[in-house]
């Protein structure tokens with residue numbers, strides 16, 4: 183898609199269960215957001231629903247069902263959605279990598295142990311096989327001096343990625359589809375929680391070079407080579423190009439932080455969560471064990487573990503005003519927290535201002551961490567707010583924020 187174009191998509195449900203399509207990260211009218219029961223009646227088997235909206239923001243987005251997503255996404259229902267800038271920065275190649283993992287049985291079929299209580303109460307359902315665009319490892323062919331815009335999308339239910347591109351020059355130019363001041367991340371590693379995206383500019387060295395590797399360092403005891411970078415015989419150019427890499431801004435309203443209304447959000451629950459809560463001097467949350475028995479609520483947003491479709495907002499944001507959400511993760515796990523219908527600035531972590539005040543739609547919060555985000559609530563409607571570890575979402579870590 184081109185920025186400013188109107189998108190019209192007929193979705194026909196060929197499954198034998200209900201589904202929807204959610205356009206992750208896009209700012210669109212509430213009725214087009216694709217959340218079953220909240221913004222639309224789910225699409226029944228055999229039925230068609232038409233989504234239609236304008237592509238306001240350029241960037242790297244994706245789409246996926248929002249009904250039993252822990253299984254529908256876990257089985258591969260998703261796709262990348264790229265909205266191009268009218269004048270994108272010049273590159274030699276524009277490449278998209280959709281990163282996923284799969285829990286495969288020994289015969290190669292997908293394990294059907296979705297929404298198991300162990301996965302739900304711990305780190306989510308991790309797979310045993312990682313793929314890029316559906317392929318297991320392999321070679322990534324590049325040329326000396328080549329500049330590549332690489333769009334990374336983590337569509338895994340629960341897996342984090344921490345990609346180390348070795349000797350390739352790397353600058354992040356967008357996060358979650360939104361431009362960010364071009365920068366090299368700490369240690370040159372790009373960290374993506376579930377649902378998060380990054381656009382990076384890769385500059386392949388012009389000096390003769392034969393092999394390099396892309397390594398995933400997300401799990402310390404299990405670093406592994408994701409791809410071999412293979413250089414072609416002929417150089418494309420003998421130095422990095424001097425083309426501009428910065429992206430034009432999207433039309434996002436700038437929150438007025440000083441005048442913003444402030445709201446606190448507390449995440450609790452999960453395995454070993456009681457310990458963290460005790461350390462932080464909080465009341466222990468009830469019901470986690472009950473949730474384990476019933477497959478229900480194990481994670482809590484402001485004390486509530488959602489069961490069934492969530493319809494009542496736990497927070498209302500005054501429309502058109504600036505708001506700061508102060509979020510505390512009083513659990514023993516990291517959570518990628520996603521708000522629908524808006525992008526927000528990440529202001530601070532544990533009281534320390536972030537380097538780039540990056541715009542995101544999904545923000546990673548480490549155990550015991552406090553993160554402040556700011557936004558202008560300019561998109562009316564009831565919007566989902568949840569952890570994008572899909573097992574956590576299914577086990578209660580989800581709520582509705584109303585903009586009115």
Ligand code: C2O
Nearest residue numbers: 204206377520566
């Ligand atoms: Cu990627 Cu509630 O969504």
Ligand code: CU
Nearest residue numbers: 517569571574
């Ligand atoms: Cu979570």
